[in-house]
Amino acid sequence: MINVRDAIRCAYKAALASVALTFSAMIYAHDPAQVHAAGTPVVYLVPHADDETLSMSIDIRNRIHEGRPVILVLASDGKHSKAREVANGQYDAESYNAPTSGAVYCHYHKRYHNPIAEHYADGYLTMTKFAQTRIDDFIRVAGGAYGTPSSRIYIEHLPNDGFTYSDVHALIAKYHALYPTADIRTTSWGDVHADHAMLGRVLHDMKVNGELGNVGTVYFWSIASRMADATPPRTLYHGVLTDPSYDWWYIEKAITYYKTFDPAHGRYANGYHSVPTQFDYFESKRDIYYHYN
Numbered sequence: 079m080i081n082v083r084d085a086i087r088c089a090y091k092a093a094l095a096s097v098a099l100t101f102s103a104m105i106y107a108h109d110p111a112q113v114h115a116a117g118t119p120v121v122y123l124v125p126h127a128d129d130e131t132l133s134m135s136i137d138i139r140n141r142i143h144e145g146r147p148v149i150l151v152l153a154s155d156g157k158h159s160k161a162r163e164v165a166n167g168q169y170d171a172e173s174y175n176a177p178t179s180g181a182v183y184c185h186y187h188k189r190y191h192n193p194i195a196e197h198y199a200d201g202y203l204t205m206t207k208f209a210q211t212r213i214d215d216f217i218r219v220a221g222g223a224y225g226t227p228s229s230r231i232y233i234e235h236l237p238n239d240g241f242t243y244s245d246v247h248a249l250i251a252k253y254h255a256l257y258p259t260a261d262i263r264t265t266s267w268g269d270v271h272a273d274h275a276m277l278g279r280v281l282h283d284m285k286v287n288g289e290l291g292n293v294g295t296v297y298f299w300s301i302a303s304r305m306a307d308a309t310p311p312r313t314l315y316h317g318v319l320t321d322p323s324y325d326w327w328y329i330e331k332a333i334t335y336y337k338t339f340d341p342a343h344g345r346y347a348n349g350y351h352s353v354p355t356q357f358d359y360f361e362s363k364r365d366i367y368y369h370y371n
């Protein structure tokens with residue numbers, strides 16, 4: 079289906095060159111209230127590191143292209159990802175919903191990883207260390223691929239696989255108070271992942287019951303939900319980059335971040351170790367699907 083809103087916005091694109099964003103980002107770096115002067119900001123509620131790239135990046139780059147300030151909020155450290163076991167080459171007592179011992183093969187690098195033999199900067203990846211590497215990934219990508227100044231990158235600590243209604247409500251209320259005129263965009267309440275779905279469910283409820291006033295909401299249909307052929311709760315719209323020759327470069331940069339395995343420098347290919355088929359799928363499709371309230 080044609081996305082009329084994107085088509086209309088496309089017409090303004092020439093007047094809102096990316097240089098305008100760079101300029102405004104410098105001016106409005108430290109005061110959330112002043113962000114509004116640069117156009118309606120957009121708050122992206124990202125469940126886990128890599129969701130912003132796999133399921134939202136096309137929209138993020140298109141909004142940046144329009145000169146709209148982007149605020150990226152990471153909701154959880156995503157520490158349960160199997161990327162930890164892949165990088166360690168084994169399950170352990172901290173493994174979530176999995177065996178607590180046994181070897182884990184890396185199909186990407188075609189070997190069993192070994193943190194000691196491969197000189198990992200962090201040594202064996204405990205869940206606490208791993209959580210920090212995922213947060214580092216997100217911050218690196220938010221700045222490097224989505225041009226977000228550090229003042230607009232937020233890290234929250236909802237428990238992975240344990241997003242509750244009340245915690246998410248408080249989270250959304252917090253960012254709505256910080257950026258009252260900003261659109262809020264997150265994953266769909268029909269998502270196959272419970273954390274993703276909770277973000278969408280609460281945002282939808284808050285929009286419907288009037289708590290968010292005129293704030294615009296968008297719900298992304300994740301790559302995981304697409305690959306699972308799940309049923310979306312609303313009609314889906316299709317999104318592609320308005321200027322792929324310019325903007326795909328940034329998304330490819332984010333994908334590269336998530337694929338980089340340079341363990342001596344604390345880079346463990348967390349994204350690709352976690353969901354390689356989703357990265358491959360997204361790279362081949364280069365599009366997103368989303369719905370409204």
Ligand SMILES: [Zn+2]
Pocket residue numbers: 125126129271274
């Ligand atoms: Zn996720």
Ligand SMILES: [Zn+2]
Pocket residue numbers: 164184185186187188191339347351
């Ligand atoms: Zn590997």
